[in-house]
Amino acid sequence: MYVPRTTAAALATAVVSLTVGLGGAAHAAAGPAAAVVTRAGLDPALVAGRGADLGFLEQEAEHAVTDGTVIGPGRDAYTLQAEASGRSAVRLEPGQYVEFTLPQAANAITVRYSIPDAPQGGGITSPLDVSVDGRHHRTMTLTSQYAWLYNEYPFSNDPTADILHPDWWMTECGCVPDATTPAPVVAKPFRPNHFYDEQRLLLGRSYPAGAKIRLTVPAGAATTVVDLMDSQQVAPPHVEPYAANVLAFGADPTGRRDSADALDRAIAFARRTHLKVYLPPGTYQVNRHIVVDDVTIVGAGSWYTVIKGHQVTLPAPAPDGSVHTGVGFYGKEAAAGGSHDVHLSGFAIEGDVRERIDTDQVNGIGGAFSDSTIDGLYIHHTKVGMWFDGPMHHLVITNNQIADQIADGINFHTGVTDSVVRNNFVRNTGDDGLAMWSEKTEDADDVFDHNTVQTPVLANGIALYGGTDNTVSDNLVADPIREGSAIHLGSRFGAEAFTGHVWVTGNTTVRAGTYELNWNIGLGAIWFYALEKDLAADVEVVGDDFLDSTYNAAMFVADWPVRDLYSISNVHFKDVRVDGAGTSVVSARAAGSATFENVQARNVGAVSVNNCGSFHFTAAGSEFGLTDLGGNGSWLSPWELPNTITCDDRPPVVPPPAPGPWH
Structure with missing residues (x-):
């Protein structure tokens, strides 16, 4: 369980720092309005140059004026706060409001929200009043018809459904249900998820910076959780x-x-x-x-x-x-x-x-x-925003927004080559936000650059499954929810092996590292997984920032049955910053090796290197070796090199303070 130690004072401090950066007066949420702009729930200065820029400004509801209730922060899956951007939102009962101050002139808004499901599933609709400066009222009709999934993969729309896969391992009881007598009793709805949706509204005219956009839940309407509002001049x-x-x-x-x-x-x-x-x-x-x-x-x-x-x-x-x-x-x-x-x-x-x-x-x-x-x-509201089945080549995807998908945002599947995904914004996918999947034929010479991926409910922000000479650069990935993380390289799903080079450069991850239900462990903000083959390509992780990682910043893992068959090697970290890790900078649960040069780390919760190797605990040390190429500071101390065993299977999580400027 992740128990953040953010206090009301800390939240006020965050609001002050963000507001001062915009040149406005600092106010708490209950006082006069302040136009608090964030990116991925952070001060924009912390993620400058990373991610997409599509002309809209993000404002989190928890930083706005409201008479509702702030929920979160919290990172436990199957909760409304965990699926919210920044892991907090505002719950409004009928008659309550949240009010945003426009930071710049705007004629359009996007509201990310959640309302309850129907008792038997299928969703409901509910009104939301939108006013500007107390006038110009409009009504948005919110819906939960595209939200609220339940149960095990590939999920159910029925909150009363029994377990979908009675032969699967189940974390909740630590058992295989069909081998359990009597069958385990699980609370219903079982594993509710995918709570949020978004809706866009043209305001009919442009309103100046400083105008007040108030979202009010009318009498008789459903309880409404507002996560954020984006505003822009269309x-x-x-x-x-x-x-x-x-x-x-x-x-x-x-x-x-x-x-x-x-x-x-x-x-x-x-x-x-x-x-x-x-x-x-x-x-x-x-x-x-x-x-x-x-x-x-x-x-x-x-x-x-x-x-x-x-x-x-x-x-x-x-x-x-x-x-x-x-x-x-x-x-x-x-x-x-x-x-x-x-x-x-x-x-x-x-x-x-x-x-x-x-x-x-x-x-x-x-x-x-x-x-x-x-x-x-x-x-x-499609299954996948863009799914390409190659072989194909020279596709350029730019300046798109993809939201509220049942599965992936964009997937390059089977032999997509020499193609680019740049300056796209992806939010609330039900699977990987951006993926290259080299099934049968390699994806090669592809680039994912300057994209933003927020709140993927399942799986990863950006995932590479095999391929050669592919690049993931200058992206911003925030708030993955469960069974995945921000950036993932995996030899799995029948993918061809990683060959040549992989460049993971200049990216920022925020509040990443989810809990893997099947293993009962936390994942790294970037994680490498050898399941079906060795992961042995030249992987360069250069200039990346891993901020406020829930567990560890980097993880190397092989599944238990194949831990002696496959390894992860030839991974190189350079000029990397880790600001906050709930457990470790590096967690190694596989054989292999990695090098580290000028990797700076602070606010680490447990031992900085959690090195289990492949769990044989030999007299020669761990089967995973770490090589210090210099400039790493005290976190990579000599007694942890090259392969000292420092294995704690599930170290306690110590939530780090909020990330700040790096001096």
Whole structure:
């Protein structure tokens, strides 16, 4: 259990430090409003140069003016505070409010919130009043229809469901349920998770810095937890005058009629005439895949052009195993040559996915795209924001927002090469935020750069499963929730081996390192896992900051049955800063080795190196060796080198103080 020691005084100090940085007066949450801007729940100065910049400013509800109740901070999975950005939020009962002061002029807001599920599952709706300076009232209709999953993977929408996998190990009772007599009794709902959703609202006009945005729960509405509000100045709608306008082909911008066929006609015409396809402002109903190849599709902007669809049950399973279809833009399958020269920009995709069915192709973007670009989309409520099945090459993905997915944010699967994911914002995924999965064929020469990944509910912020010569650079990853962490390199899921180089450079992780249910241990903010093969590529971890790690900053682990078969070696840490670790800087639970040069660490809870090796405890020392290349300070002291056993299987967690400037 993680028990933060943040006090009211400490919170006030944090508010003061953030406010002073903005040039405003410092006030506690109950006093006059202060525009407290954060990034990943931290002072922006602590993460400068890392992550995405899409023009909006984040304000955490716990730093705003409210007569509600601050919940958290806390990091225990299956709690509302753990899934909140910054691990705190504000709970509002009917009649209560939270009020944000705009830090800059804005005409649009995004509210991240949670409301209860229906008693039998399936969600509810509830109103939220939005006012500006006490006037200009609008009503947002919040929903929990896309939240609230339960039980074991791949989860259930039914809060009363029995255990899904009676033969699985269960942490709660330390048993394999089908081998237990009588069967274990678990509280229902069992393992509730995926509580939050977000909703965007255009305010109708621009309001100046200092305006007060108040969110009030009306009488008779549901208890509402507000996590944060993003605000921004959205540009006017983009107009593309010389294009195949979908309205001319019968598309309905009111969303009442299905526009899929009209989009197909516009795309076919545009390809013949070498024009772009233009989607003017409106909501277009699309309930199936739009297959694209050699075409440019431009919207008026993701706030104005929305492609929205229902999930449709197929009369019979498709050859790929899908039992549903839904809205999505798909390239042709790689086996059919894939799609080329596709350029998608400036619109939103709103899906209708409420359950995880891994065989379903109900992603926002899917298929294979080569020599293509995807820019400025907002993808919401699909299974995976973008899932690519290669081989394919030269895809550039920039400036997109992906939120509230049942599974991954973006996944490069099977032979995606020479491709870039840059300046994208991913929040509240149900699996890895960004992933490269080299199943069958290596992903190679790909780059994940300057992206922000926040609150992945399951798995990792950024994960690499095999591959060669791939780069993870200058990203910001915050608040992973369970069974994963911020950055992960894993030889697993049938992936090809890591070969060549892996560069993990200039990234910042915040409040990372979750509790692994199957092992009953905490993971590192960055963790390396040898399950199916050795992990032996040249891995360079350079210039990264690991802030406020719940357990350890770096972890090396092999699963117990294969601990004598596979090892982790050739990992090199250089110019790294660790500011806060609940247990250790390094936890080694595998054979192998790593080098450390100019790695600075402070506020470490337990022994700085927790070296169990592969648990044979030989007279020669641990099977995992640490090499000191200098400049590491006192945390990597000589008595812990090169392979002294310092093994505590589950060291006590000592929560560190909040990270601060590094002097």
